[in-house]
Every structure is written in C-alpha cells, then in structure tokens.
Amino acid sequence: MNSDALYYILANIVAMITLLCLFIGNLNHGDYHYKQYSMNHLLIAVILLCGQDIFWTLVDHDIVPKNNTTFILANYIMCVAILYVCGAWLCYTQTINGKTDAHFIKRVKTIIGFYVISAIVLAPVLFIFQDFWIQDGRPIMGLYVMIYAFAIVTFFAISSISIRLLVQRENYIHRKTYIINALSPIVALGFGFIQMFTVEIPLMCSGLSITMLLLVMSSLLFQNITDPLTGLMNRNGLRKAIDRIEESSKVSKHEHLLIMVDLNDFKNKNDTLGHLKGDEILVNFASAIREYTNKTDNKTIVCRYGGDEFLIIVKNANDKSADEFKTILEDLLRSREETKDVHFSAGYVMWNGTLSTFDNKLSAADQLMYKDKKYNKSQNLMNGN
Incomplete structure (x- = not known):
C-alpha cells in the first residue's frame, strides 16, 4: 500500500x-x-x-x-x-x-x-x-x-x-x-x-x-423561519408572510383578521409546575391551533410571537371570523385531554394587508387582548377561582 x-x-x-x-x-x-x-x-x-x-x-x-x-x-x-x-x-x-x-x-x-x-x-x-x-x-x-x-x-x-x-x-x-x-x-x-x-x-x-x-x-x-419548540412560524417567517400578503393585497382588496392570543395564568403555571411543564402547555396549545387551522377553510397563518403569545392571521376574513375562531378554539381545547385546563385571552382587529398599517393594527390587537385578559381575570376573582 x-x-x-x-x-x-x-x-x-x-x-x-x-x-x-x-x-x-x-x-x-x-x-x-x-x-x-x-x-x-x-x-x-x-x-x-x-x-x-x-x-x-x-x-x-x-x-x-x-x-x-x-x-x-x-x-x-x-x-x-x-x-x-x-x-x-x-x-x-x-x-x-x-x-x-x-x-x-x-x-x-x-x-x-x-x-x-x-x-x-x-x-x-x-x-x-x-x-x-x-x-x-x-x-x-x-x-x-x-x-x-x-x-x-x-x-x-x-x-x-x-x-x-x-x-x-x-x-x-x-x-x-x-x-x-x-x-x-x-x-x-x-x-x-x-x-x-x-x-x-x-x-x-x-x-x-x-x-x-x-x-x-x-x-x-x-x-x-420556524419556532423550534412549537413548530409554528417565528417572527422571521411572519415578516416573509406579511410581505407576501402585501403583494397579493395590491391585486385584491380583501380584509384580513389579526388575532393576538395570550395564555391565561401561564407565568404562574410555569413558575409552580416548572419550565418543562410550561413548554408542554405551549406545545399542546400550538397543536390545538394547528388542528383548528386544519378544520377551517381559511388560509390561516399562525405565528408564535413570543413567550406565550401567538399571532393568528385569518386571510380574506370578516368580523364574524373572530367570534367563530374563539368558539371553535375553545371547544377544541375542551375536547382534548391535554388542553382542557388551558384558557386564553384574545384581541382582534381587521387589517387591509398593507405593510405600513401592520404595526399599528398589531398594537391595537395587543391592547384589546390585554383588556380581554384583565376582564377574564376579574371574572375569575368574582367566581372565586
């Protein structure tokens, strides 16, 4: 050799x-x-x-x-x-x-x-x-x-x-x-x-x-462009999705629904049950949202925006889509053993698909979500939960 x-x-x-x-x-x-x-x-x-x-x-x-x-x-x-x-x-x-x-x-x-x-x-x-x-x-x-x-x-x-x-x-x-x-x-x-x-x-x-x-x-x-924990889109992917939506909005003038979702009492569960359990809750919730998008006919974009916050964009939607989303997702969470104790707050606004208005609309949805979160918390206190 x-x-x-x-x-x-x-x-x-x-x-x-x-x-x-x-x-x-x-x-x-x-x-x-x-x-x-x-x-x-x-x-x-x-x-x-x-x-x-x-x-x-x-x-x-x-x-x-x-x-x-x-x-x-x-x-x-x-x-x-x-x-x-x-x-x-x-x-x-x-x-x-x-x-x-x-x-x-x-x-x-x-x-x-x-x-x-x-x-x-x-x-x-x-x-x-x-x-x-x-x-x-x-x-x-x-x-x-x-x-x-x-x-x-x-x-x-x-x-x-x-x-x-x-x-x-x-x-x-x-x-x-x-x-x-x-x-x-x-x-x-x-x-x-x-x-x-x-x-x-x-x-x-x-x-x-x-x-x-x-x-x-x-x-x-x-x-x-993917969140490693949940498999959903991350912010990089979201920006790419928004760019594509803006391109399509120049041709068609459809309205889209922005929904900001936040899990109720997640920080307390994360601190008391541990971070692994917290990760499991996030993964199960993401799986439920993905199942929701599979059950609906809408072309829906789902992004883990950060922590326990999720942004959902329902394309070509109307005002009724928000109520339908909340009802369907709540029923879906109740029907699954691993998510039956998971609750969420949501804020939603209509968006015309232009990039220049996205940040303002997102901020508005975020504020409405926190109002809903505050309302849910007060209701729980009144009910003794």
Whole structure:
C-alpha cells in the first residue's frame, strides 16, 4: 500500500472518530426530537460511507480480495447508509408537515424496524446466492432492486410529500425548503441510476453526499423561519408572510383578521409546575391551533410571537371570523385531554394587508387582548377561582 492510500485511510478513520464523538454528544445534548433523530441518522450515514471508502481502498490495493462477497458487502453497507439518510429525511419531513414529537418517535421506531428486517432478510439472500446476483463479473439489475427498493420507495414518498406541500398556497413561506426537499431525492435517485451502468466509479457516494448537503440546507432554511419548540412560524417567517400578503393585497382588496392570543395564568403555571411543564402547555396549545387551522377553510397563518403569545392571521376574513375562531378554539381545547385546563385571552382587529398599517393594527390587537385578559381575570376573582 502506498503512502497516499495510507493517508486516505487515516483521514477517513479520523473523520469517523470525529463523527462518532458528535453522534455521542448529540445523544446526550440534543434539544428537540426531530433535530436529534435527523442529525443522528445523518451522522451514522456519513460514518458508514467513510467505512465503505476505507473498505474499497483496501480492496483496490489487494489487501482485501476483490470478489462477489466484497462487492455485495460494499453495496450492502451503502444500502444501510441510504436507509439512515431516509431515516433522517423522514424525521425532518414530519417536522415540516407539522407533526409533534410523538409522531417522530413512532416514525423512527418504524424506520428502525425496517433496518432490522432488511438486515435479517437481505444478508442471507445476498451472501448465500452470490452467483445468482453477480454474473460475468457484473451485478444483475435485480441486485440493485433488491438492495435499494426500500430506499427508492422512501425517496419517492418524501419527494411527493414535499411537492404536495409546495403546491398549497398557504405554505408559500416554506417554498424554498419544499423545493429543495422535493428535488434532493431525485438527485440521489439519478446518481443511483447512473451507478447501475458505471460500476467502477463510486457515483452513489457523490449522490448521497450531495443529498445530505441539501438536507442540511433545507433544514437550516426551515429552522430560520420556524419556532423550534412549537413548530409554528417565528417572527422571521411572519415578516416573509406579511410581505407576501402585501403583494397579493395590491391585486385584491380583501380584509384580513389579526388575532393576538395570550395564555391565561401561564407565568404562574410555569413558575409552580416548572419550565418543562410550561413548554408542554405551549406545545399542546400550538397543536390545538394547528388542528383548528386544519378544520377551517381559511388560509390561516399562525405565528408564535413570543413567550406565550401567538399571532393568528385569518386571510380574506370578516368580523364574524373572530367570534367563530374563539368558539371553535375553545371547544377544541375542551375536547382534548391535554388542553382542557388551558384558557386564553384574545384581541382582534381587521387589517387591509398593507405593510405600513401592520404595526399599528398589531398594537391595537395587543391592547384589546390585554383588556380581554384583565376582564377574564376579574371574572375569575368574582367566581372565586
């Protein structure tokens, strides 16, 4: 083995150790489930790809014999790496689809189940019947179908989810995220298809590397406009949404409803029950608002404005929409076990969609919300609560 190959192997080993340290650190210090699971799956995929690079270097220098077994083993390692990329992408896709932590955990358990099943089924089939899969020194098409079938189905599922979200106009704030998320699996599939006809060149590694880079870019774009705790839009996303509403208002003169919502007695609950319980209340309330937007026909924008304050913009609304909002949301909170004791105050004003009037209207809604909060507090005192 020459010095270049030795340095290449050492560099991959150092990279694997570094990534392993990051993986262990992320296990202990990951903040929210989707970030933790997505990043862990991505780190494992890169570690496996580094391991495959070392393996192929040893094969090329005749340290490991080049035969059907080594070829199938290399593809099998690649398959597992792809499955981990799929795992990362599925966790992340659940996030942009507005799912909760419980959905992430359930989905990840399903993915791990697929890993185990694929390992149990594929390994004996591939290694026992080697001569069937490798003929005249080249793999038959069935080998690729066998190894990469689950990954291909998963990539198509991820891409179709993102395309569906992309065409929904209410999701235009995440447009760049959805475009990258929809195109990236196609990049991986394209490289994989070319790989079938160019066995000697490891194009699939390049395709996976680009795919993982795009996944990180997509995740960063999403996090820039998303509140990490609730998954709702943050202020950055709100500003982008307002800009788009102003553009559409130049064409159509529709009125929009601004609703400022604040949770009653949240500070007291946060101080007495603890911050973790406070976070749980915020997440459950955000989930209820998201369910409300799914039940209504309105194109509704929901933003966690700060702390326990939420801003809701009901597009193309009228004065009756405010009363409908409060009634539907209160009924929804009462019907859910985790939010039946959560109460809120709200202030709302009509807005014409122009940027110049937004801050004044928002301030007016905020003042009305505090009046409603004061009224609710006095009613509770009168009732002895």
